[in-house]
Amino acid sequence: MAQVTTAERKSIFSLFNLIALIVLGVGVYITYLRFTGGLAAVTNLSDYNPWGIWISFDLLCGVALAAGGYVTSSAVYLFGMKEYHSAVRPAILTGFLGYALVVLALQYDVGRPWRLPYPLVVQQGTTSVLFEVAICVATYLTVLFIEFSPAAMEWLGLKKARNIVVKLTILLTIFGVVLSTMHQSSLGSLFLIAPSKLHPLWYSPYIPIYFFVTSIIAGLSMVIFESTLSHRFFAFKMDETHLKEANGVTLGFGKAASYVLAGYFAIKVMGLASGNQWHYLKTGYGTWYLVELLGFVALPSLLYAFGVRTKNLTLIKFTSVLAVLGVILNRFNVCLIAFNWHLPSSERYFPHWMEIAISVFIVMIGLLLYRFIVTRMPILYEHPDYKDAH
C-alpha cells in the first residue's frame, strides 16, 4: 500500500529522459521519411529480402517476449499457483504493450498499413498461416486489453465495470492460452512454406512446436528480467505482497524455465535426428547452430537449474537475459541469418541504421508507456479499494 510522493520522483531531465527524447525525435523524423519516401527510403529491404528486422525483431521477438502474459496468468489462475499472483498484472501489462507495439511496428513494415483490417473485413485468405496469425493476434490483443482493463478501471474509479470484467478472468485466461498457442506456433509455421530458402538445420516440420515452446521460455525469462528491472526502478511503487513474492517468482519461474529449456533442447536434438541433418553440423552454419543450441539453450537450462538449487538469485537473473537473448537469436536465425543462406553474400541483408532506429524507437515507446502506467495504475500494488480481489 505504498503511496507515491512527488518528492520521490526524479527530475524530468534525467539521463533516461534525455535519451528517450533523442530516440523519440529520431523516430518521429524517420517516421516522416517512411511515409513520404516509402520503404526504400528507410530500409535495406530488397526483392530477395522482403522481411528485415522489423519483422524479425519487432514482430517475431516482440510476440515471443510478450508471452509472459499468458504464461503467468495460466500459471496463477489455471494451475493455481497463487504465490506468483503479484507477477500477473505486470506480465499482462507487458503482454498488452508488447502486442500493441507489434501492431505499431506493422504500421511501418507493411506496404499499406491502412489496409491491415482487410483480412478481417474485406477478403479472407484462409489458406494462409499469416491469416491465422493476424486473426489470433488481433483477438489476443483484445483479450489482453480486457485483461488489463481492470487496472485502468480501478485507477479511473469504474467499480461496477471492473467487477464485471474481473469475473471473466478464467474464461479470458483459457482463451488467451488457446490463442497464444495458435499464434506463437503459427509465427514459426510462416516459414514452413519456404524449405528451399531456410537452412536445413533450422527448417523442420516441427518449427511451430519450437516457436511455441520458446515463447514459453521467453515469457518466463522476461517476467524474471522485468521484475528485476522494476525492482530497480519502480520499487517505490511496489506494495508488501509484491516485494515479498518477488524472490519466489524469480525462483519459481527460473525452475520452470530450466525444465522447459531442457525439454526444448531435447526436441531440437530429436528434430535434428529425424531430419538426418547431422552432416550440416560440420559446416560454418553448423557451428553457429551449435552456438545457439549449446550456448543459449543448454547453458541457460543448466544455469537456471543450478541457480534455483543454490537459491542464487543473481545467477537466475543473469540467465534470464541469456535465455531471452537465445530466443531473440533463434528468431533472427530463422528469419534473417539462416534464411536465404543459398544466396551470394552480395544479396544478403543487413539492416539500415534507420530500421534499427525505428525498432529502438518502438521499444522506447513501450518503456515510456510502461513507466506511465506503472507509476499511476495499480500494477505493482493492489488498489486499496479492491483488496478483496483474488
Add this chain to the structure above:
Amino acid sequence: MSISRRKFLGWVGAAGLSTTIGKSANAATNKQFTGYPKSFAILHDTTLCVGCRSCEAACNKVNDLPQPDKPFTDLSVLETKRRTTTTGFTVVNKYDNPKDSQNPVFYKKQCNHCLEPACASVCFVRAFKKTKTGAVTYDSSVCVGCRYCIIACPFEIPTFEYDQVLTPRIRKCTMCYPRVIEGLLPGCVEACPMEALSFGKREDMMTIARERFRKYPDRYVDHIYGEHEMGGTSWLYISGTPFNKLDMREDLGITPAPQLTAGALSSVPMIVGLWPVLLAGIYAVSKRKEKIAQTEKQQALTSALDKERPDESDIEEES
C-alpha cells in the same frame, strides 16, 4: 473463486460453442490440383532461345512499363545474371553451353504460374488467384503489402515497389491474362522470333516437348522442368543443358506449396477444440486440490481444537 458444477459446465459449453463461430479453414487436404482443364501453359525451349531480348521488349510494351536505362537491343546486359524487378517482369540470362562453347544457352525467367501457387496460398487477403486460363493474377486493390508472397515463392519471382508510399504493389508476370481472355497471345510469346516460347493447352505443351525429345534425343535433357516441380507449373522448360547449370533449382521437390503448411493449419481446429477442455480441466483439478487442502486444513484445525478443548463443543456450535 469457487465454481459450481452447473457454472463450470456452462462455461465449458460456451467455450465449445464459441469455436463453431467463424469460417472453417479448408487447409488440410491430400488432394492435388492438376490444373483447370483446358488451361493454358507456355513451353520454353532453351535450345531455341538466342538471347535477343525481344520478349523483354514486348513485355515492357504490353504492360506499359517504364523504359529501362539500357535499351532492349543492348545485349551486354546479358553478361550479368539478372532477376525480375518491378520494371522487368521477365529477364533473359546467359549461361555457358558445355556442349558448344561458341553458342551459349539462354533462359527466360518469369513467374511460372504454378498449378498450386505458393503466393496464392500464403496471401492473407487472397490477392492472388489461379485463373482458369492458367495465369496466376494479382489484385492490387486488396493487397496490404506484407510481402509474404515474396518469402513464399520458391522461384524468387515477385517484386515489390518499395519506393512507392501510397500504392506499393507486388509486380510479376501476368501471363498477359487480359490479352489471353480476348484470344490474343501473351506479349512475349508473340514477339519471340525463334518460337522458343510455345503457347497452348498444358497437355499439348507436354506433347510437343515429348515429341522433341523423341525426334532429337541427343539435343535435350530428358526432363520437362515444371511438369512436377512444386506440384507442377504452367510454364514448362526443356533444355539441352542440365537445369542446375541454368540456375534452375532442382532441389525444390514435387510437393505443392500449400501442402507444406496444410499440416500446421489443420492443427488449428484441434487446438481450438481441445485446449479449452484441457485447460478447463486443469483449472478444475487445481481448484479441487485447493478445496481439498482447505477441507483438510479445516479438519486438522477442528481435530486439533477438539483435542485441546474437548468439552467446548457447544461453544463451537454457536459460531
Add this chain to the structure above:
Amino acid sequence: MVKGKSLLIGSGISVAIVILFVCFMGALDVKALSKTPDDTQPIMFRPDIITFDNMEVFGKLEKTKAIFLHDQHTDALEKINKDCTACHKTENGRMSQKFMRLKDISREELTKIYCDNCTKCHTEMIAAGEKAGPVKCDECHKERPSIQSSRVPMGFDKSLHFRHYRAQDNKCDRCHHEYDKKSQKLFYAKGKEGTCRYCHKEEPEGDATVKVISMRFASHLACIDCHQQTRAKHMDAGPLRCAGCHDAQEQLKIEKVKHVPRLKRGQPDNVIIKTGDEKGVIPSMMRVPFDHKAHEAYNDTCRVCHLASLESCATCHPLDGSKKATKNGREITLETAFHKRGHQSSCTGCHESKQQDKNCAGCHAFMNKTRQQESAACLRCHMIPLPERTGELSTSKAAKMARLMPQLWKETFGPIYKVDVPKTVVLKDLVNQYEPAEYPHRKVFDAMVKKLDGSKLAQYFHYDDTTLCRGCHHNTPAAGKPPRCANCHDKPFNEDNLFRPGIMGSFHQQCLGCHQKMGVEKYTGCISCHKERKKES
C-alpha cells in the same frame, strides 16, 4: 540481489556481442560456410595410379585399397640407377607384372610381400636422407585419397601399327599369335592375324586349365617387355612410363604417319556384301556393293567395323542372328548390324555421325533422328539384282559388278530435276517491325554445292540437286520448284498441328539454326538480315 543497472549493462553488452556476431556472419561468404569438409580437399590427377586390389580374390578387405604411383617410383629408381628388376621378377625371359612375386599364393603372403618390401625400401631411403613414401599403415591405406586417375586408354591405330611393323622388318610373328589348346602353346598362324582384343578382353577369361589373360595384362606384357629389350639394345623404343602412353598430353605427342600403306591381309577391294546365304538362307532384298578398299582409308582401325573378327560380317551376323554376336542375350541380326543408328560399326551409324560435321550440320541437325526413310534412300545401297545362283558372289564377276554398279545406278534413279534457283527471294510475309528480308538464295545454294566437293559420302547421297533443296524445303516430294515456306507454315500454335512452327518461328529456326550449326557468324543479328522499319509516329 543484482542491481537492475548492472543487469541492464550486462544485457546491453550481450546484445552488442550478438550484433557483432551477426555482422561477422554477414561479412563471410555464406556459400563457403555451407561447404562440407568433403568439398574442400584439392584433387590431384595422375595417369599412373595403380590401386592394389589383388587381395580381393582372397576375401573381404580389411583396409582401404592402397594407391600406388608407378611413374613416381620408376623415376625415383632411375635416379639411383635401378631398373624394373628392383621390383619385378623375370620368368621365361619375360618380366612378371606382379610385385616381387610370380604368383598370388595367399593373403598372408601377399600382405607380407607388400608391406615388408615397401616399408623396407622407404625406410632405407629415409635413412639415406632421401624423400620417400609412407612407412605407417594409414599413410598408404588412406580413408579418402585426394588423388584421382587421369589415365586415358591407349589404342593401337593404323599409324602406330605401321611404325611398329616397320621397326620389326614386317615380321608379324613378333606380336601376333594364336593358342593351341592341346599343346598349350602359343604359335603364329599366318593369315589369321587380328587385333589383340579379339582374344584378350577387359577381364581375364577361361577356366583353370586355359586362362586368357586380360588385355591390360597382355598389352603391358607385350609392349613394355619389348620396349625394355629394345632400349637395352640402345635403340629408340616406345615409352616405359605409365604416363608415356596413358597421359592425354603425351598421347598427342605420338608421331602420326600421314599416309599409311594398305595393310594386306587378303581383304577384297570391292565386294558384294554377304548375308550368310552360304548356309542356305536366301535373302530377299537386293544386294549391296561395298568398296572395301575406300572404306579402309576412312577409319583408323579395322576394329571400328570388324568388332570381333576380320571375317565377313555375316559370319557372326547372319540374317536371323547367331549366338556368336549377342547383346544382353539378344542376337544381333544382319539388319541391325548394318543399320543401327548411333553405333559407329553400322553403315548407317557411321554415315550419320559424319552428318554432324560443321559443313553438313546446317540441314542435318534439324532432321528428325527417328524418321522413317523413304524407299528411294534404301536404293542408294541396295542395288545389285538377286543372282540366280549364290555361287556367283565369290567370283571376280561379282567383284566387277560391285565396282561398277554404284556408277551405273546413278543414271537409273528416276527423274533428275533441273533446278532453277532464283537469285534473290524477298520474304515479305511478316513485315511489321522490320523491312522485308532479301535472301540471296542462289549464293547460299552454290555455297552448299561447293561444300559437297570435299566429301565423297556427301556426293554419293546427294545424288541430284533437289536433295539439297529438301534440306530446307523439307517434308515435300522432290521437285524442280519446291513450295514456299508460307504454304505450310502460317499462324503458330495450331492445335491441330502441334509440331509445326508458325511462319516467323520457321524462318528464324531454319535460318538462325543453320547459321549457328555451321558457324556463320556474319548473319546472326536481327538487322543483318532485315533492316529496321522506321515508324512514322
